[in-house]
């Protein structure tokens with residue numbers, strides 16, 4: 368069996384182990400410590416904006432605490448991009464709140480500002496109450512149309528909880544993803560552009576929000592010599608060992624972004640002229656970290672090749688590829704939730720594929736990938 372080519376696997380640099388060793392040498396093996404503080408500062412520096420960062424155990428935890436800090440109550444409605452990973456929407460359910468799903472637009476594949484406004488108007492008409500928060504996502508690193516989304520949100524005075532889990536390093540006109548919400552969430556899960564093995568961060572321009580996140584993430588202990596609690600707490604803080612990995616990864620983040628963008632350019636160079644294949648490009652002023660390179664395959668133009676044809680052919684060669692995120696409004700677990708849009712995400716899900724995109728892919732990996740691609744298209748046109 369040929370070695371596995373993964374969709375997106377961890378890619379350590381040279382410094383991670385040094386930081387982890389330092390954590391061991393100094394016995395800082397706790398969910399706090401100097402690496403946690405240092406990692407938070409590294410992220411602030413990278414985001415290059417007056418924000419505060421709380422390092423957490425996952426991106427999902429960041430979204431959950433974000434909803435708490437925005438005052439979401441049981442029974443409230445929260446608007447969420449439909450086309451996303453389930454972790455964007457699950458925290459709404461943790462709160463006993465109700466998700467309302469909004470479809471994507473075709474330019475960035477993210478939340479449609481027009482469908483967002485339609486959803487808000489209708490929810491106010493139906494429930495006499497505005498939704499409590501809006502969760503847009505920057506899928507695969509491509510920034511959502513945040514200016515338009517923020518304008519709609521401001522009109523109805525609804526705060527934005529930005530899911531930037533896939534978009535560290537992406538930006539719009541120099542403004543970084545992860546700084547575009549009242550509260551933003553980052554992820555350092557194993558498959559993301561950099562990883563702490565598992566981890567996340569809550570980002571906010573409000574120091575109070577970051578401090579509250581740290582407080583809630585460490586079991587909400589009041590200031591007292593004994594254990595006293597006036598709030599329900601969580602065990603969501605990042606450990607000093609994981610933060611050590613993160614500190615090392617921050618030193619190579621720009622290299623990782625450059626490598627993933629080079630992957631995208633190579634795929635475009637090799638595949639853009641194939642009949643039926645299309646890519647999603649950056650709108651003017653947008654910068655995408657190209658966490659994953661994705662394509663659409665239109666079977667009407669590709670001699671019947673579908674995304675499944677290519678996925679199965681890759682799988683046979685032990686190469687991992689994956690359909691795009693299945694929209695939340697089609698997920699059994701969210702059946703019956705309100706949905707607004709024109710089914711753009713259903714078309715994307717039916718025809719889209721994520722290609723191997725790791726920053727550690729080498730030339731011979733791409734040789735194997737393109738051998739499959741060439742064979743699939745040659746067979747179809749033979």
Ligand SMILES: *Cc1c(COP(=O)(O)O)cnc(C)c1O
Nearest residue numbers: 425426427452454455532554556
């Ligand atoms: C990865 C991811 C998350 C969750 O992050 P974890 O760190 O895995 O909990 C949330 N939203 C999106 C869009 C993601 O891709």
